[in-house]
Amino acid sequence: METVESKVKDQLDVFALREQFPVLAREVHGKPLVYFDNAATAQRPLKVIEAMDDFYRRYNANVHRGVHQLSVEASEQFELARDSVRRLLNANSVREVVFTRGTTEAVNLVAQAYLRPRLKSGDEILITHMEHHSNIVPWQLLCEQTGAVLKVAPINKQGELLVDELASMINERTKLIGMVHVSNALGTINPVEEVCRIAGKHDVPVLVDGAQATPHMAVDVQALGCDFYCVSAHKMYGPTGIGALWAKESVLEEMPPWQGGGEMITRVSFDGTTYNDLPHKFEAGTPNISGAIGFGKAVEFLEETGYEGIVWQEERLLDYATEKMQAIEGLTIIGTAQHKGPVVSFTLEGAHPNDIGTIVDHYGVAIRTGHHCAMPVMQFFDVPATARVSFAPYNLRNEIDIFLEALDKARNMLA
């Protein structure tokens, strides 16, 4: 008998993929776990878990400091991970890849070390209405510090960026454009390349929040034409607490250090300090070594799985869920962009997202409810919160059926 999943096998062996994720075998409230909260954080494959375990078991040491063997091995693996991230983004050189705690820290680094010295009162920072708080608040802080003004490019009812409107908002006061590549709350995939082309004509740098992009699509920072690209490992099957900032070497060279401490110096005296080379200039203190190693392995995991198969499976899941959910009376999908990642945000008449979340959890289904750290998006669609399912390639269409059954129970219970 030909099943849905045997067809999937042609493109991506989803069951073999699932074997790599031990957590998927567990039960929740006596039911098999259905993990649909991948946009909040994805699960980790064995490759990542074992590499981090191996570091602590066999060669835990500080990096770039010791002459002893363990430190040499740790430094080697740490820098190999950096090269993996370079490959992930198709960056020119590892000197362009700065490890951070995640996307949020990367945005803050650019705000404070790049933009702040260039900003004067009345200058403008342009972002979009669909940004995550991590690409709003750092700029608001910067505006408070400098007297600059935050401008917001509008979106339409489908949750798509109005590029022409954005273009018309660029002027001689615009000092940076910050935009999300893939919206976590709506799923919208933004035309980053087009915006970069427009911004380039005005010599305005573009920062891209790529946290939700790298799990789902090949990213090439050179082809995109952006100036800064920020990522988080945990959204793409790596550990939490580690991410990266990419920027061109010449830009990073010009920027002053952000935080001071060990690792980011070459010589310190009380008369003055010489800063370390790129990218270490921006990595003060002992870094998250195991995190970086895990991050590197997450990149390898994506390379081995292949974006082609990932996209193929995720599109199937998105199409299937969208079709089924559209047919549910009283259900409204928030975010219906033409180009969309595997995210379905929704509201259901008579059922608050919070109650939906609790009830489907009882059936083993993990979904996200609330504002998704994108409160301006909620305000735009005039909803206090939404429920959201977000998929990874290890999810199955019959898991969507389980979720829909649970959703039906929630609706009946609350009706």
Added chain:
Amino acid sequence: MGLDQLYQQVILDHNRSPRHYRRLEGATHSARGRDALCGDDILVELRLVEGLIEEAAFSGEACAITTASASMLMDWLPGRCPEAVLTAYEKFRDLLDDPASADCPELGPMNGLRAVSGFPARVRNALLPWRTAIEGLQRARGPAESRCD
């Protein structure tokens, strides 16, 4: 505690047709309670006369647990003084902390909300109406002398 206890009939009934769900004319005390994370946003309005709550109402948008808790609380408040509300709040919190604790007769149907203790992520929903009411009472307390005895 199972899902059926959390969403038991009495709670669902209060959610479907919340009591005292309206704006209160002549309110002397009010506060807005928001849970940014899950989107609950309620307004609690109280009218105090000579240190006693005469009338209580709430409005806004919230999940079933917050709505039911607010509905029951608004039912319970009239005739009480601010100190009594604070004392009862302690008892209510104990109830949500320990599912094995004995019923608190004073809290009446609100004892049904103890099932929330089995859903730690939802405890704050049951508490929100209480916290909001207390904030309202404390904020404009001033000359509104209590008549607790």
